[in-house]
Amino acid sequence: MKSLATVLQDWEAVIGLEVHTELTTLGSKMFCGCKIEYGAPPNTHVCPVCLGMPGALPVPNRAAIESIVLAGLATGCDIEKHSMFYRKHYFYPDMAKNFQTTQGPVAFCMRGTLDLEVLGASAGERTHLQGTTPLAREEGYLTRIGITRIHMEEDAGKLVHVGGESGRISGADYSLVDYNRCGMPLIELVTEPDLRTPEEARLFLQKLRTIYLTLAISNCSMEQGSLRCDGNVSLRPRGSEKLGTKTELKNMNSFKNLHDGLAYEICRQAEVLEEGGRVRQETRHWEPASRRTISMRSKETADDYRLFPDPDLAPYHLSDEFIQRVAARLPELPDARVARYLAAYVLNAADARALAGEIELARFFDAALEAGSSKLAKPLANLLLNEVSAYLNTESVALAETRLDPQHLAELAGLVADGTISSMQGRQVLALVFARGVSPAELVEELGIRQVSDTGEIEAVAQTVLDNNADKVAEYRAGKTKLLGFFVGEAMKATGGTANPKLLNQTFQRLLS
Template sequence: MRELQAVLQDWEAVIGLEVHTELTTLNTKMFCSCPIGFGAEPNTHVCPVCLGMPGALPVPNRAAIESIVLAGLATGCEIMKRSMFYRKNYFYPDMSKNFQTTQGPVAFCMGGNLDLEVSGNAAGERAVLAGTRPTVEEGGYLTSIGITRIHMEEDAGKMIHVGGTDGRISGAAYSLVDYNRCGTPLIELVTEPDLRTPAEARLFLQKLRQIYLTLAISDCSMEEGSLRCDGNVSLRPRGATELGTKTELKNMNSFKNLHDGLAYEICRQAEVLEGGGTVLQETRHWEPTAKRTISMRVKETADDYRLFPEPDLAPYDLTDEFIEAVRARLPELPDAKKRRYIELWGLPAADADNLAGQPGLSTFFDEALTLCDKARPIANLLLNEVSAHLNANGIALAKSGLTPQGIAELAALLADDTISSKQAKEVLSLMIESGKAPSLIVAEHGLQQVSDSDALEAIVLEVLAANPDKVAEYRGGKTGLLGFFVGQVMKMTKGQGNPRLINEILRKRLDN
């Protein structure tokens, strides 16, 4: 098979995504009051409603409707004042009623979009920039991805097929069903076929995840399946307007798998088409270890789900008051946050982007800013030292014992040259270890940096006097020796000398 980059020179890939997100931050299921949770004993979070016992009736969870409206408002969708639930009828044991309650032609949220800023390596996959706007960044571009709809539905239970081959129901000796997940509220976002590269698809999903996390509507864990993404992909020759036959790709349970699965599928389809074959409309399964997609089932005709309006649930009318109340709850979204960080606080674009995309970190950042306006040192601490520490130890910021107050104080100490950035790292690890305030740690460990220029000047003179030959060499043109002198001074200040001042004084003395 050819490489993706080469394939995309000849072919245009048309990609649409379907993103399922469990609303894990809710307390109860979509249509009953069973708790939502991951990892409970099988079939303990169930009741007559989610088990579909005869006579049980659904009652919609208002908080779930609020969550989907939040998602819609955050992605530029129109919130439909009147929408309906529908029944999607099919037989499978993971769905206790043998129909899934979902939505029909009109979903709660219709017709939105997300703008993507594609830069760096990711931009390289898009050979032709039609429909995009170049960004200031070299090789980067902006593109807008349409969102067809976001609708509400209920999740199915989980099945384990025992015996037989590759965990499938056919040929299994028996199957186990856990209905704990059955009835968990799920929102499904469907994009327009506006994505053109696997990198765009990955970026879209990352951005959507950041938004959902900022809205706090889901924990968006791809590992635990609370964020799931299927891709529809087809190819057409560059310049063509008609769509090719698409395949539906499943099991892409990480950003990397989404990218690699789509990339493989694009190359596979190109090979089929270039060999004179035809792409079959089918569902394919991405196998990350084998790095290939395999056919799950060929769709000869569309499935007939006998969709009709759910008669147990009246049409759902959203009032203006409800929509406005939800809008008032809308937090600052990653894009706006990023702009604020750049424009108001002067952060470099990459740092601003990085912070804005991590709701926990950015909230922490904003709180620290209310105590100390040294934005760049705070951002640097959070994105570098703090993040590295959290990642290395696998702990969440909230559980690290760090407080915005502590980080603000540390940044202030850095900014006014009380400590060096090297010392800051030391103080930070002591803060995490002891939970003590940075000023206390600095005082206890005598970590202040020496910024007294008279004292430093004396030490500099002492060092120069002790090394007359090196001074001569430096003055003879070997300016690289500056580092040697800095090191000597640092040694004498036990590492607490202010490097900036030391440099300044050394230059003054050596260059004259």
């Protein structure tokens, strides 16, 4: 099979996404009072309503409507004041009523957009840049992705197939159903077919996730399935306006899988087309282990879900007052945050974007700056994006679960910035703050680790190093000036990392000249 880059020279990929997000931060399900809890014992959060018992009736969760309106406002959607719930019928044991309550032609949120900045090597994958804006100073482009709609629906239960191969239904002895997830509030976002590369798709999903996390409407865990993404992809020859036959891709449960699944499918379709074949309209399953997509079922005859307005749920009317009240709750969104960081602080665009892209880091950054001076922006960003992120990755914890607080991080950045301690000492102190949750200033005091910036002391240490390494001094003088690093290193070792590296450098240069 040809590589993605090669395929995209001749073919244009047309990609649309469907993103399902469970509103995990709500207290109860969409149409009943059952609690939302991931990983609870099977069928412990169920009631007559979500089990579809005879006579039970749904009552919409108002907080879920607020959440979807927040999502709509954050993605530039028009909020429809009049919309309805519909019933979508299909027989399967994961949906107790054998219909899913969802929305009809008019969803709560319609016609939104999301802007993507595509940078770096993968920006080159989009060969046809019409409709995009080139980004100044950087390799890349800005493109606007249309959002068709975001609608409200309920999730289905979970089937567990027992006895078959790797949990698949075929060959299973029996199947179990867990209805804990049945009736979970779910919002489905559908994009326009505006995406052109797997990288754009990945960026879209990442950005959407950051927005949802900023809105605190979901924990957006692809691992736990609270954020799920399906892709629709078709190819057309470069320059052609006519859409090709699309396939629908499922099981892309990580950003990497989304990217790789789409990339594989684009290459697969190109091969089929280049060999004179025809792409079948079907649903395909991405298998990360074998790195290929396999056909699940043909979609050439459309399913007939017999959608009609749910007569148990009156048409929904959102008042202007309600929409305004929700709008007032909108937090600062990632794009606005980047703009603010660039305007207010000395930060480069990449750092600003990286911070804004991780809502937890961004909130911590803001809180630390509130505690410290805005001059600390750069060192704080460095600490968060490097040392702190590394710690969180290694320990697999969330920032909120650590003993670090924003005041302490600001204090630490201040101690490094004013030269009280070296950055190496800073790392040492940070590790202790994570471990003990105490103030960096106190730690510095307690450990007596101060950066040595006294010129006399520094000179004495430097002289000792030179005296102990006469051979190296000779080599240096003979032209091997790279040895300066060695001398500084030795001096740092001798002082236990307390010497001011800048002063050491200057001192050695002077003594050796």
